[in-house]
Amino acid sequence: TPAPKKLGVALVGLGYYSTDLLAPALQLTQNCELRGIVSGTPSKVEIWQKKYGIKDKNVYNYQNFDQIGNNPDIDVIYVVLPPSMHREYTVRGAKTGKHIWCEKPMAPSVADCEAMIAECQKNKVSLAIGYRCQHDPNIQHMMRIAKELPFGKPRMINSAAGYFDSRTTHWKQSKAMGGGVMGDMGVYALEGARLATGEEPISVMAQASTTRPEIYHEVEETMMFQLQFPSGARAACQTSYGINMNHLRVDYEKGWLKMEPQSAYTGINGSTSDGTIIKYAIENQQAKQMDEDAMAIMKKTDLIAPGEEGLRDIRVVEAIYKSVATGKEVKI
Ligand code: NDP
Incomplete structure (x- = not known):
């Protein structure tokens, strides 16, 4: 053959x-x-x-x-x-x-x-x-929960993804090069909420901040954003180049899910309130x-x-920047 x-x-x-x-x-x-x-x-x-x-x-x-x-x-x-x-x-x-x-x-x-x-x-x-991460069986387990609803509907999500970046002149700090933590690590925090609910957010309110203005003057070092979903679920999300964090918690009507880390290259794992350990082996994610x-x-x-999935995230990212610029909640 x-x-x-x-x-x-x-x-x-x-x-x-x-x-x-x-x-x-x-x-x-x-x-x-x-x-x-x-x-x-x-x-x-x-x-x-x-x-x-x-x-x-x-x-x-x-x-x-x-x-x-x-x-x-x-x-x-x-x-x-x-x-x-x-x-x-x-x-x-x-x-x-x-x-x-x-x-x-x-x-x-x-x-x-x-x-x-x-x-x-x-x-x-x-x-x-x-x-x-969407190819990782641990994340796919969470996506199945969003579909099959064994714990009822998701109500509240907390999602975080960040790391400490010590660089000072990288494209991640340049607006013209498409930098800023929101597009970079922020999409993992956002995907955590989108994939955990299986829904697309309908509105967002966001706050940008920096603790290192000498480095982060064109783009944000930290973004906190709150999403509202059609079912009424809400998510509080955070992403930063200033702090190491990577976790997700979903509170459903009748239980919960935790993932930590939620978007690492290796070892994504978690558990649910019924005692299930989510820990599928994966040789190499990429x-x-x-x-x-x-x-x-x-x-x-x-x-x-x-591409349509990439676009779904960028639609929210754009709304997040609009919310920061206007100080208002933005409908998506
Ligand atoms: P780097 O800065 O390390 O590398 C980018 C490369 O792009 C450079 O080494 C260079 O390669 C090339 N390049 C061409 N023109 C420019 C320019 N004007 N400025 C800077 N670089 C230029 O970035 P990363 O490898 O960290 O990220 C690349 C992409 O991969 C980004 O979109 C990032 O978000 C993504 N990424 C995704 C990850 C994931 O987990 N899915 C993890 C890390 C990054 P050369 O010298 O060969 O021309």
Whole structure:
């Protein structure tokens, strides 16, 4: 029998996440493999080619990126750039006819996300967002509870995701590059509430703050936001570059769920009020994500987290910034 087909992946932007997480995970995947790189830094290219055996003809920079369209080794372009660059490289990538995987936050604005979805549809290519947690069986257990309601309806959610970032001149601190904690760690706090309820928020009230104004003057260091859901459930969420925190609590009509951590790379776990321990083993989250997304492309089945899911978060993120700017509750 012929060897099973593997999709060839080209990583765009060889920063922290590509280097430390995605490239190692691509050594474990069954349905896809690392075949190409796109980088603006020649010294990285040399290291990557040696380490991962990447052919000269599969190496690109930001200028000749569009020529990937002629390369049969590459099936998927994975955009792992600062958020302000996601739209451009998704749109240019879609035009090459390759499938697109794009990191979170999908883009700084709803208009960006809509343009990305439209371009992928126009070119009949898939668009998956790198929501690794939605591929994690522990989070999927929580999503099943939201569907089957064994504890009744969710009423109150507390959701937090943050870490202490000591950097001072990174894109995370730049408005123009799409920085700010809300899009970065904030989407995990938001997803905690969205996935725990299985609902989309209808209004939000938010407060931005910083304890380090010398670093966080363009973007917020901390965001606290309160969501209201159609069923009447409410969520109090917090995200910060100033403090290590990662937990979720859901109080239902007749019980509760706790997850801590709720969005880590490894070891997401929790429990529910009936004594159930939620602790599914998972070998590698990013490998599972990429394998499942590759399989969905090959089998033409639904993606777990398509562009529309990225857009749902950004719609709330936009409303959160509007609430901060106006000091008022914003309807979504
Ligand atoms: P880094 O800053 O570490 O890397 C970004 C890379 O983008 C750079 O190394 C560079 O690669 C390239 N780049 C091109 N132009 C620029 C520019 N003007 N400024 C800065 N970088 C540029 O970021 P991360 O790897 O931490 O994040 C990348 C993306 O991945 C973000 O969207 C982030 O939110 C997401 N991410 C997702 C995670 C998850 O768990 N799903 C975890 C961490 C990050 P080169 O030198 O090769 O050109």
